[in-house]
Structure formats: C-alpha cells, structure tokens
Amino acid sequence: MKLQRNGRTKALAIGAVALVSSLSLAACGSDNNNSTSSNSTASGSASQAAAIACASKQANLLAAGSTAQGNAIDVWKNAYGAACSGTTLNYNGVGSGAGVAQFNQGKVAFAGTDFALKPADVDASKAVCTGGGQAIDLPMVAGLVSIVYNVDGVSHLTLDGPTTAKIFNGAITKWNDPAIAALNPGVTLPDTAITTFHRSDDSGTSYNLTSYFAKTSNGAWTAAPSKTWAGQGGQSAAGSAGVASQIKATKGSIGYVELSYAQINNLSSASISTGASKAVDPTAANAAITLGNSTVVGTGNDLALQLDYGTKAENAYPIVLVTYEVACDKGNNPATLDSLKSFLNYTISDAGQQAIATKGYVPLPSAISTKVKAAIGNLA
Incomplete structure (x- = not known):
C-alpha cells in the first residue's frame, strides 16, 4: 500500500512542476484596461476570495476528465489561484473516460466525469485509494x-x-x-x-x-x-x-x-x-x-444521481447532465488532501456555484449541495 501511495505522490509532483505556470498565468487577469471592467472584475474576485478557505498545507493539484466542465474549472481555478497562491491547479480536459482512467492510475488528485462511476471503475480505484478506500461520485457541475x-x-x-x-x-x-x-x-x-x-x-x-x-x-x-x-x-x-x-x-x-x-x-x-x-x-x-427532481442513488458518501431524461413536466429541459468530481472516500494522497478538500469546498459553496452560472451552468439545488459539502468534509 505504501508503494501505491508513493507512486501517486510522485506522479502528482512531477506533473505539477511541469505545469506550474498554467494557473499563475490565468490568475493574472485580463489585459482589458477599461477601468469599469477592471473594477467589476476586482469586486467579483473579492467576493470569490471571501468564500475560499485555503488549505493549511497547500499543494499543487492535478486533475483531468470531462470537457463539459472545462469552462467552470477555468472560472474556479482563477479565483482559487488568486486567493491561495501556494496551490496550482492544472486540469486536463481529456474526456470523462480518460479522466477516470487517469485517476485509477494514480496520476491525478481528482477526475471529472459526466456519468457516475461504474462498478468496475470503483473496483479499480481500490488500488490507489489506500487503507480500504474507494472512489466516490461528488456532484459538482450541473448543466x-x-x-x-x-x-x-x-x-x-x-x-x-x-x-x-x-x-x-x-x-x-x-x-x-x-x-x-x-x-x-x-x-x-x-x-x-x-x-x-x-x-x-x-x-x-x-x-x-x-x-x-x-x-x-x-x-x-x-x-x-x-x-x-x-x-x-x-x-x-x-x-x-x-x-x-x-x-x-x-x-x-x-x-x-x-x-x-x-x-x-x-x-x-x-x-x-x-x-x-x-x-x-x-x-x-x-x-x-x-x-431539482433528481434523486441520490449512491450509498454512503457516494452521491450518484438518477436523472429523469424522459420528463414531461412543464418547462423541464430533459437532456441534463451532472459532472461528478471523483475522489477517494479515504486513502487520498496525504500530500494533496488538504488542498483537494479546500478547492472542492470552494467549488460547492454558494459563491462557487453562482460564479459559473453566468457561463451557462446550473447551480446545484441546495438539497444536493448540502450532501456534497458533508461528503467533502469526510474525505480522508
């Protein structure tokens, strides 16, 4: 088990060093010199920063997966990087399937997927979630x-x-x-x-x-x-x-x-x-x-949702998606665990969800986000 954890730590560290500049550049802000725009951006950044509690032990994070949440991740990593300069997040939009595969290979701290984990994915995750842990689904981006x-x-x-x-x-x-x-x-x-x-x-x-x-x-x-x-x-x-x-x-x-x-x-x-x-x-x-009519069908801290694609309710758009962030319920890399929880706590916060609403995403209903906050708090 120790070798698995060390392999995961090494993969994260090497990738983070190689890609350390990406978030720093993104967090520098726009080249727009319009004072009104700059003031508005500054106000928004201040609001986001107030919702972010940086990790006590900051570390760089690598993540990969869903391209559907790529624009949301861009918003979040800019705000988070500005508030927590000791953490660099690099997200590689390689698609949900490849993201889950990279997570189960110990290459990333978390993965993004637009469909809940399959039993085979959960079984494979036990090789990298040490101490008897396994991967769980955390709903984060709705659209x-x-x-x-x-x-x-x-x-x-x-x-x-x-x-x-x-x-x-x-x-x-x-x-x-x-x-x-x-x-x-x-x-x-x-x-x-x-x-x-x-x-x-x-x-x-x-x-x-x-x-x-x-x-x-x-x-x-x-x-x-x-x-x-x-x-x-x-x-x-x-x-x-x-x-x-x-x-x-x-x-x-x-x-x-x-x-x-x-x-x-x-x-x-x-x-x-x-x-x-x-x-x-x-x-x-x-x-x-x-x-809002979806139901949780996962067990324990796994919050996989059942969506009603065949809805006939008035004004209900049927082709919806939820992107899950995949993490270990326990056995996460201890070197990045604090930063992982800190970042995810921001993304599920009211401020984090509202920050992506202007990009075409749907803030998660409070009944779901409350469960996600509790599950993040239990990550170990």
Missing part, C-alpha cells in the same frame, strides 16, 4: 446538453427524441425531412443534406444524450446509453470544444455540446418537444427544474 445546429435561414428549431435519434443515427438525412417539418410548422427548411458531428472521445456528454435517446426515441436508437459513440455515420471531433468548432464552421450541420460551449461560440440550440404543452428551450432555468 444541459444543447443540440446545436448551423442551418441557413433557420433561427429557431424544435426537435423531439425520436427525430433527433434518427438524425444522429443516419435515418434522417435532409433538413426538410417530413419529421423535422412536422415539428416546425411555418419554418422554411432547406433541401440540404444533414452533417452530424459526435464526440470522438469517450464522453459523458455522449452518455447523457444517448440516455435521453434510450428514454424517448421509441426504439429509433437501439444502442444502450454509452460514453462511446455508437451511432451510424457522421463525423467526429474531440471534446465539446472540437464539436462546437466543427458546427460553427460547417453549414447544414448538427451536433451536441454542453450549453456553455453553445453560448461561447454563439451557436443556435434546438428546443425540445417533450410532451409538455409547449417545446422547452435549452436554458439553465429549465434544466434546473429537471435537476
């Missing part, structure tokens, strides 16, 4: 999966589960297909071929989208929910940023990204017909309705 498109002349588009599944499975190939037209009366749809983009990497965003298909496609999507894309045809791109970039550059295209990437890239997002009285727009407020 929604936005169906983004780039179609000339179409500023508003409505889709539903069966139609969207058929598009991504290659069964619907033209934008003026009768199934799409039926959902969009009065909209002029072009006789243009549809180009679909999906994730090339193992992705929690793919898992959440295909979970929605499994609940709502009426058999149009035959594969089980999976982090590995199983649709027919289409083109692939790495990460949410890669998909967003391809949609922006390709006329007649459609793909899926976390809402913050749609907003940053000024991409059009489809509304979803769920069976409610009207189609539901992809907004944080509408996603919050679905998230």
